[in-house]
Amino acid sequence: MAEAFEPRIVAFLCNWCTYAGADLAGTARLQYPPNVRIIRLMCSGALDPAYVLKALLEGADGVFIGGCHPGDCHYQNGNYKARRRVALLKKILEQTGFDPDRVWLRWISASEGRLFAQTMTEMVAAIRAKGPSPLRGRWGT
Amino acid sequence: MDVWARVTGHEEGAVGALRGLLADLLRARVVDAVLVPRLAPGGSGVVPALVSRPEDVADAEPLAPVMPVQGARLVSALTAGGAPYRLGAVLRSCEIRASIELAKLKQADLAGVTLIGVDCLGTYEVPDYAVLVAGGADPVAHALVGAPQGTVSPLPRAELRPACAICEGFVPSGCQVTVALIGVEGGALVMASEELVEELGYERVAAPQHREETLASLQAARRAERRRALEEWRSRVRDVPSLLAEFGRCIRCHNCMVACPICYCKECLFRTATFDHAPAEYWQALQRRGALRLPADTLLFHLTRLNHMATSCVSCGACSSACPSHLPVSTLFAAVGEEVQALFGYVPGRSLEEELPLATFREDELSQVAR
Ligand code: SF4
Ligand code: SF4
Ligand code: SF4
Numbered sequence A: 001m002a003e004a005f006e007p008r009i010v011a012f013l014c015n016w017c018t019y020a021g022a023d024l025a026g027t028a029r030l031q032y033p034p035n036v037r038i039i040r041l042m043c044s045g046a047l048d049p050a051y052v053l054k055a056l057l058e059g060a061d062g063v064f065i066g067g068c069h070p071g072d073c074h075y076q077n078g079n080y081k082a083r084r085r086v087a088l089l090k091k092i093l094e095q096t097g098f099d100p101d102r103v104w105l106r107w108i109s110a111s112e113g114r115l116f117a118q119t120m121t122e123m124v125a126a127i128r129a130k131g132p133s134p135l136r137g138r139w140g141t
Numbered sequence B: 001m002d003v004w005a006r007v008t009g010h011e012e013g014a015v016g017a018l019r020g021l022l023a024d025l026l027r028a029r030v031v032d033a034v035l036v037p038r039l040a041p042g043g044s045g046v047v048p049a050l051v052s053r054p055e056d057v058a059d060a061e062p063l064a065p066v067m068p069v070q071g072a073r074l075v076s077a078l079t080a081g082g083a084p085y086r087l088g089a090v091l092r093s094c095e096i097r098a099s100i101e102l103a104k105l106k107q108a109d110l111a112g113v114t115l116i117g118v119d120c121l122g123t124y125e126v127p128d129y130a131v132l133v134a135g136g137a138d139p140v141a142h143a144l145v146g147a148p149q150g151t152v153s154p155l156p157r158a159e160l161r162p163a164c165a166i167c168e169g170f171v172p173s174g175c176q177v178t179v180a181l182i183g184v185e186g187g188a189l190v191m192a193s194e195e196l197v198e199e200l201g202y203e204r205v206a207a208p209q210h211r212e213e214t215l216a217s218l219q220a221a222r223r224a225e226r227r228r229a230l231e232e233w234r235s236r237v238r239d240v241p242s243l244l245a246e247f248g249r250c251i252r253c254h255n256c257m258v259a260c261p262i263c264y265c266k267e268c269l270f271r272t273a274t275f276d277h278a279p280a281e282y283w284q285a286l287q288r289r290g291a292l293r294l295p296a297d298t299l300l301f302h303l304t305r306l307n308h309m310a311t312s313c314v315s316c317g318a319c320s321s322a323c324p325s326h327l328p329v330s331t332l333f334a335a336v337g338e339e340v341q342a343l344f345g346y347v348p349g350r351s352l353e354e355e356l357p358l359a360t361f362r363e364d365e366l367s368q369v370a371r
C-alpha cells in the first residue's frame, strides 16, 4: 500500500507569477514529480477558499496555492488578502481535525522556475510522508 | 457621560420599570417605535413586536427568558439602508453584538437606533419555555429572584440553552440605554446619558454598590464552564472521522444558517446552482467513490459556513436551537470561533470601528503562513 501511494495535489496558481514560473520550469526541462494538477487563477486573491475545501473533501492529498511575492501583486494587495484567507482556512482545518499542513501557500515569481520545481518536489515528498488523505474513498462527507 | 438612574412613576419591579421606560421613550418621542418581545397569542411564548403606541407596551415581555428569533436579524430587516423613523430596540447582549457585526457588513444601520440592552439572565429553548409556562411556572420571576446575587440558574428540572450555560457575554455594551438587573437590589436600574435621564425625568442614583463584583463572579463561573465544555468538545473531535461522527445526522436543511444572525447572504453559495448537481455528476461521483451520502456536501456546508462567518460568530446558539437533528452546531462554532478570532485579535461586536478581519490586512503579518 505504502509503495502504491501517489499523492494527488491540486495547485491553484496566479497567472502572473507562479503559473508563469511553472511554465518556465517546463520549458527549461526542470524535473519535478507529475503529481500536481494545475488550475490557473488571475490572482491568488481570486481564490475562493471553498474550492480548497472542495478539493480536500474530494480526497485531494494536498492543495498548493502560488502567488506573487509581497509587493508584486498585479492587483496591489490580492496576495495579502489571500494570506489572511489561507491563515483563516488553515486555522479552521486545524480546529476541525484536518491536517492544515496539507495546504501550502508560497510566493513564486515568473522567473523562479527552479524554485517552483524545487517546491513541488518538496511538497510531494512531504505529502507522501503523511500518507493518503483521510477523506479518500469515503462515501459520506 | 452615562449616569445611573431609577425609572420612576411606574409599576414596581424590573418588568414594570422596563415597560415604563419604553412607554416614556415613546411618549417623549425619543423613539417612534420600539422592538420588544410581547406575549404571543395563546400565551405559551413571546414574539418580537414593533410597537408605536405607549399603551401597547403594557403587555410587553422584555424579560421573558426565551429568544425565538435572534434580534439582530430583525434589526437588520428594520434598518438596512436606513429606517425613516427612530427605532428603539430591546436586545440581549448577543443580539447587540450580532447587530454591530451586521452593521459592519452593511446589513444594518444603527445610526438612528436607540439600543436598549438588558442584562441577560439566560434563555430556554422555545418548546421548553412553553412547557414551563403551561405547567404554571413563572420563568421571569424565577430569574429575577437570583439576579441581585448573580445566581442565574434555571428552574428545577429545566435547563438553559447550552449556549447560555457557557455565555460570558451576558452584559450588554455599546448601547444607549443599559438596563441592569444583576447585582442590583430592588428591581432594575438604568444607565444612560445625563441628557436622556433628565429628559425622562428619572431620579439619578449612585452606581449599584455590588454590581461589578457580582458580574465578575458570574463571568468567572461561566468562563470556567465554557472552558470545560470546549475542552470536552476538543477531546471528542480530534480528527476527520470524529468530526463526521458529530455531524452524522446532518440533513443539510440549512436551518442553522437561516437562524444565524451573521449569515445574511441573500444568495448563499449553498442555495445557488453550484450545489445543484446534475444527475450525471452524481453518477460520476458514484463511480469514483462507490457510494454517496445524501444530501451531499454536509461537511463542506459547515466548513464553508465556518470560513465565511466564524470570525464574527457571537456564540448566541441560535444555530443549535434551530437544528432539527439536535446537532452541536454552536459548540463547533464556539470552539473554532475563539481560535480564529484570536488569530486576528478580533472580538465580534465589540466596536463598530474595529474592522472585520477579512476586510483588511497588514503587510507585516502571518509570515508563518507563506514564504
Ligand atoms: S447567549 Fe448569552 S446573551 Fe445570548 S441569550 Fe444566551 S445568555 Fe443571553
Ligand atoms: S440545522 Fe442541523 S441538520 Fe440542518 S443543516 Fe444545520 S446542522 Fe445540519
Ligand atoms: S454560528 Fe450559531 S452561535 Fe454563531 S452567530 Fe451564528 S447562530 Fe449564533
Ligand code: FES
Binding pocket: A014, A015, A016, A017, A042, A043, A044, A045, A067, A068, A072, A073, A074, A075, A077, A078, A079
Ligand atoms: S496577481 Fe499574482 S498574487 Fe495577485
